[in-house]
Amino acid sequence: DVKVTQSSRYLVKRTGEKVFLECVQDMDHENMFWYRQDPGLGLRLIYFSYDVKMKEKGDIPEGYSVSREKKERFSLILESASTNQTSMYLCASSSSGTGNYEQYFGPGTRLTVT
Amino acid sequence: ELKVEQNPLFLSMQEGKNYTIYCNYSTTSDRLYWYRQDPGKSLESLFVLLSNGAVKQEGRLMASLDTKARLSTLHITAAVHDLSATYFCAVDGGSNYQLIWGAGTKLIIKP
Numbered sequence: 001d002v003k004v005t006q007s008s009r010y011l012v013k014r015t016g017e018k019v020f021l022e023c024v025q026d027m028d029h030e031n032m033f034w035y036r037q038d039p040g041l042g043l044r045l046i047y048f049s050y051d052v053k054m055k056e057k058g059d060i061p062e063g064y065s066v067s068r069e070k071k072e073r074f075s076l077i078l079e080s081a082s083t084n085q086t087s088m089y090l091c092a093s094s095s096s097g098t099g100n101y102e103q104y105f106g107p108g109t110r111l112t113v114t
Numbered sequence: 115e116l117k118v119e120q121n122p123l124f125l126s127m128q129e130g131k132n133y134t135i136y137c138n139y140s141t142t143s144d145r146l147y148w149y150r151q152d153p154g155k156s157l158e159s160l161f162v163l164l165s166n167g168a169v170k171q172e173g174r175l176m177a178s179l180d181t182k183a184r185l186s187t188l189h190i191t192a193a194v195h196d197l198s199a200t201y202f203c204a205v206d207g208g209s210n211y212q213l214i215w216g217a218g219t220k221l222i223i224k225p
Binding site: 030031033042043045048050058090092094096099100101102103104105106107108 | 155
């Protein structure tokens with residue numbers, strides 16, 4: 001079974017703090033994604049990576065950065081957290097070699113910025 | 115612009131009834147994905163439809179794909195309370211392995 005894990009299920013941070021969200025997958029997937037999910041706004045792609053050290057902006061990259069130093073790990077960084085970044089953050093991974101783009105999701109991190 | 119539209123966005127139904135969720139998309143993709151999300155939880159893959167005419171079934175859920183009409187349906191047969199969830203469809207984004215997501219259909223099944 002594909003397993004995608006995220007470092008925290010719940011996180012509370014203060015405005016201005018630097019926040020790291022970690023995602024690890026154990027299936028040797030090439031592609032990894034960070035989404036945020038807010039009520040009424042569906043899933044929005046923040047960043048994705050299709051290889052180690054490669055990254056591409058998604059639809060809402062402002063206020064975020066990412067790091068992918070190892071194939072299995074994809075980190076989302078909030079350089080200076082703000083209250084409008086309070087959200088559910090979902091990490092996903094997918095393989096480049098299966099002939100389809102099916103994504104496997106981690107359990108999510110619910111981040112509250114106060 | 116690539117778009118995926120689901121309808122309805124909200125559906126409240128009685129146990130035992132049948133209903134269908136629709137997913138229309140604007141790309142020429144022939145691959146479509148259905149996911150389920152329980153409240154407060156993450157997304158779980160339900161079906162992967164890889165070609166025109168594909169049909170897949172799991173319990174009371176059946177998904178089908180018509181790539182010519184750019185339409186997928188998720189049919190619920192004799193609904194039970196446990197199927198209450200939000201259902202998302204997604205299609206291939208055409209580049210870099212992205213998926214384009216529908217807004218989700220929140221399904222509530224009342225006893």
